[in-house]
Amino acid sequence: MSAPTLERPAPDEAALQEQFDATIAADHRIEPRDWMPEGYRKTLIRQVAQHAHSEIIGMQPEGDWLLAAPSLRRKSVLLAKVQDEAGHGLYLYSAAETLGADRADLTDKLIEQKQKYSSIFNYPTLSYADVGVIGWLVDGAAICNQVPLCRSSYGPYARAMIRICKEESFHQRQGYELLMTMMRGTDEQRAMVQDAVDRWWWPTLMMFGPPDEHSPNTAQSMAWGIKRHTNDELRQKFVDMSVPQAEVLGVTFPDPELEFDPGTGHYRFGKLDWEEFKRVVGGQGPMNAIRLARRRAARDDNAWVTEAATAYAEKHS
Numbered sequence: 001m002s003a004p005t006l007e008r009p010a011p012d013e014a015a016l017q018e019q020f021d022a023t024i025a026a027d028h029r030i031e032p033r034d035w036m037p038e039g040y041r042k043t044l045i046r047q048v049a050q051h052a053h054s055e056i057i058g059m060q061p062e063g064d065w066l067l068a069a070p071s072l073r074r075k076s077v078l079l080a081k082v083q084d085e086a087g088h089g090l091y092l093y094s095a096a097e098t099l100g101a102d103r104a105d106l107t108d109k110l111i112e113q114k115q116k117y118s119s120i121f122n123y124p125t126l127s128y129a130d131v132g133v134i135g136w137l138v139d140g141a142a143i144c145n146q147v148p149l150c151r152s153s154y155g156p157y158a159r160a161m162i163r164i165c166k167e168e169s170f171h172q173r174q175g176y177e178l179l180m181t182m183m184r185g186t187d188e189q190r191a192m193v194q195d196a197v198d199r200w201w202w203p204t205l206m207m208f209g210p211p212d213e214h215s216p217n218t219a220q221s222m223a224w225g226i227k228r229h230t231n232d233e234l235r236q237k238f239v240d241m242s243v244p245q246a247e248v249l250g251v252t253f254p255d256p257e258l259e260f261d262p263g264t265g266h267y268r269f270g271k272l273d274w275e276e277f278k279r280v281v282g283g284q285g286p287m288n289a290i291r292l293a294r295r296r297a298a299r300d301d302n303a304w305v306t307e308a309a310t311a312y313a314e315k316h317s
């Protein structure tokens with residue numbers, strides 16, 4: 001007679017998959033306690049980690065202007081905005097942790113260039129108008145991309161996005177308000193704004209990712225309800241939103257092909273330089289080396305803080 005076994009029967013993978021598929025089909029949320037296919041978990045860790053890294057690296061271009069802000073008011077607004085980005089990174093690393101990722105390991109992967117961050121943060125901020133244009137266009141693009149992510153199928157990611165989008169919306173308005181103020185100023189200030197728009201327009205359109213026919217992840221991510229729209233759909237939405245805002249502001253976009261198409265109800269726009277996108281994502285953008293060197297220094301120089309905090313937590317656990 002064999003000894004009675006106390007082990008539970010092995011879960012039936014097919015039944016678990018069926019339950020997962022039913023949850024996705026019903027547009028309900030997958031939570032950390034739920035079974036999920038390995039591919040779903042990996043895709044989410046990849047996207048959420050990249051998103052978190054983008055928020056943290058994204059503090060640098062605007063952070064460069066904290067000591068040179070033109071007034072105390074502008075300095076305090078910018079400081080609050082940059083701090084918000086740090087907060088976004090932290091919510092997102094926490095969401096990645098619910099999937100079994102380790103935060104320190106994710107940071108190491110960023111620094112070793114095994115994980116990516118958004119291409120947009122590899123361009124320099126040359127004047128204070130860049131702070132306004134990042135708020136208006138870069139945060140505007142981020143909102144366009146992230147509002148649908150509030151309905152993402154993974155609960156912790158979707159919930160983090162709700163708060164992040166509220167803050168991004170404030171960021172966009174502060175950028176637009178700064179640009180409006182400059183446009184009401186001198187000819188030199190207006191020229192600074194136009195110059196910043198000229199430099200940031202195309203890189204902002206690249207934030208949405210490669211065209212749909214060259215986006216290896218979109219189809220599966222949409223089937224899983226992680227992404228709700230394709231890269232090209234969101235890029236088009238952003239162009240349609242931005243053109244009337246540019247008219248109100250009194251600036252133009254550097255695209256001779258930009259034109260309203262009454263047939264489709266959308267703006268047609270010129271071809272993006274996808275070779276530039278590949279170079280920047282591949283580490284050869286104007287600021288890649290500086291962005292990563294600073295992140296590496298922040299990790300290494302502050303390692304003692306992590307060690308001390310860990311030792312303290314262990315002592316009091």
Ligand code: BYC
Pocket residue numbers: 046047050051052054055056057058059085116117118119120134138139142145206207208209210214215216217218221227231281
């Ligand atoms: N830059 O198959 P695809 C912010 C990669 S921060 C670099 O279309 P997916 C802010 C892509 O990862 C906002 N890499 O991918 C902060 C994939 O690489 P791997 C940041 C890019 O994931 C501070 C490959 O190209 N927002 O707002 O389906 C101050 C093929 O692409 C980029 C987010 O992170 C890029 N632009 O779609 C101010 C949003 N585009 O891993 C503001 C969340 C693509 O296969 N993320 N790649 O080697 C997403 O919505 C999606 O991940 C993406 C890409 C639309 C970006």
